[in-house]
Amino acid sequence: MKPKEFISVAKAEEIVLSKASSFGIEKVELLASQNRMLAESIYADRDFPPFDRVTMDGIAIDSKAYKSGQRTFLVEGVQYAGDCLKSLQNPQHCFEVMTGAVLPLGTDSIIRYEEVEIANGNATLGENIKLNVNIHRQGSDAQSGDLLLSKGKKIQAGDLAVMATVGMSSVAVQKLPKIAIITSGDELVPIAETPLPHQIRTSNVYAIHGLIQDFASEVTHFHLPDSLSISIEKLGKLSQEYDVVVISGGVSKGKKDHIPAALASIGIEQHFHKVQQRPGKPFWFGSNENTIVFALPGNPVSSFMCAVRYLIPFLKKSTGQNAISQNFALLHKDINFKPQLTYFAQVQIFNENGVIIADPLEGGGSGDLANLSKSNAFLELPHSHKNLYAKGEVFRFWAF
Numbered sequence: 001m002k003p004k005e006f007i008s009v010a011k012a013e014e015i016v017l018s019k020a021s022s023f024g025i026e027k028v029e030l031l032a033s034q035n036r037m038l039a040e041s042i043y044a045d046r047d048f049p050p051f052d053r054v055t056m057d058g059i060a061i062d063s064k065a066y067k068s069g070q071r072t073f074l075v076e077g078v079q080y081a082g083d084c085l086k087s088l089q090n091p092q093h094c095f096e097v098m099t100g101a102v103l104p105l106g107t108d109s110i111i112r113y114e115e116v117e118i119a120n121g122n123a124t125l126g127e128n129i130k131l132n133v134n135i136h137r138q139g140s141d142a143q144s145g146d147l148l149l150s151k152g153k154k155i156q157a158g159d160l161a162v163m164a165t166v167g168m169s170s171v172a173v174q175k176l177p178k179i180a181i182i183t184s185g186d187e188l189v190p191i192a193e194t195p196l197p198h199q200i201r202t203s204n205v206y207a208i209h210g211l212i213q214d215f216a217s218e219v220t221h222f223h224l225p226d227s228l229s230i231s232i233e234k235l236g237k238l239s240q241e242y243d244v245v246v247i248s249g250g251v252s253k254g255k256k257d258h259i260p261a262a263l264a265s266i267g268i269e270q271h272f273h274k275v276q277q278r279p280g281k282p283f284w285f286g287s288n289e290n291t292i293v294f295a296l297p298g299n300p301v302s303s304f305m306c307a308v309r310y311l312i313p314f315l316k317k318s319t320g321q322n323a324i325s326q327n328f329a330l331l332h333k334d335i336n337f338k339p340q341l342t343y344f345a346q347v348q349i350f351n352e353n354g355v356i357i358a359d360p361l362e363g364g365g366s367g368d369l370a371n372l373s374k375s376n377a378f379l380e381l382p383h384s385h386k387n388l389y390a391k392g393e394v395f396r397f398w399a400f
Contacts, residue, residue: 055099086105
């Protein structure tokens with residue numbers, strides 16, 4: 001191929017992300033919203049806490065009585081959590097109070113049981129008691145109408161409690177796409193079958209599925225034989241039914257690599273085909289009004305890398321998340337790479353005394369599937385005119 005037929009990694013990223021857009025908004029049950037992107041802002045429906053809340057088991061007194069020298073208080077009653085608000089009838093008396101209860105009217109200080117002696121219905125305090133403590137004041141966390149969670153936030157476990165507190169049994173979130181993953185090639189057989197000597201079990205689909213399952217409402221697997229007519233028929237149908245179609249294999253220049261031609265015949269516009277990178281040069285990307293198509297190379301590492309570098313950022317941006325990795329690591333040892341391409345090196349990322357280190361792994365190229373299990377990121381070594389990427393240099397990495 002002539003160099004002009006390739007585009008840069010930066011250009012490929014720009015084109016892919018330019019096609020990212022929301023798949024819509026949907027309401028889901030509260031517990032189903034965790035790790036989804038919030039599509040509405042959440043406001044306090046009343047003060048937090050909604051009353052002066054007791055934070056320690058003990059007694060509630062009017063501090064003026066203690067300041068005047070009183071040390072023994074008649075227990076007038078008990079204020080339990082969940083009880084309606086009670087009122088101290090005599091400022092020289094006290095209430096026993098439980099954690100979570102409303103602070104009784106006429107009291108302003110909670111004295112812990114550990115600092116109180118109760119006998120014969122009287123509570124006796126010592127000297128140097130701290131007053132005006134152990135009370136969580138009404139509205140001290142948030143006031144009615146305050147913004148609690150902003151639209152666009154990724155919902156975490158603690159956010160579920162916040163939304164439950166304001167009475168949200170369901171919540172609006174960014175809709176996740178339906179994704180089809182398609183393998184291509186007569187050499188592939190299902191994993192439950194015993195392959196013949198000239199065959200291999202399908203594997204790329206499972207790695208890609210594992211990468212994208214948190215970004216999809218549904219992921220379904222399909223297989224295409226090396227037939228142009230069948231590819232046209234099936235791809236035409238799937239492009240109408242799925243928001244995103246991910247294909248592994250059939251995009252290079254082999255005599256049975258029919259995918260680009262099949263996609264063109266069903267009206268999928270090609271945005272680019274082939275990127276200045278290793279692995280993954282034959283990567284094809286296109287779309288129509290119904291679907292986005294990522295046609296990845298069939299070699300395992302190439303397919304996996306393109307999914308990590310382009311497909312995941314696309315899905316993140318489409319669901320309201322930060323798409324571009326801002327993670328950088330220090331190269332642990334020299335890497336020699338002569339081709340004028342961006343090189344995605346398989347690395348093991350680890351933390352050494354607060355410094356993120358990338359340790360390159362030796363591998364057998366784009367077909368070395370086993371080596372993926374030993375690495376946890378790709379280190380992006382940018383296209384340059386040098387052959388040596390030296391130990392100690394810093395580069396961006398894409399974790400998986």
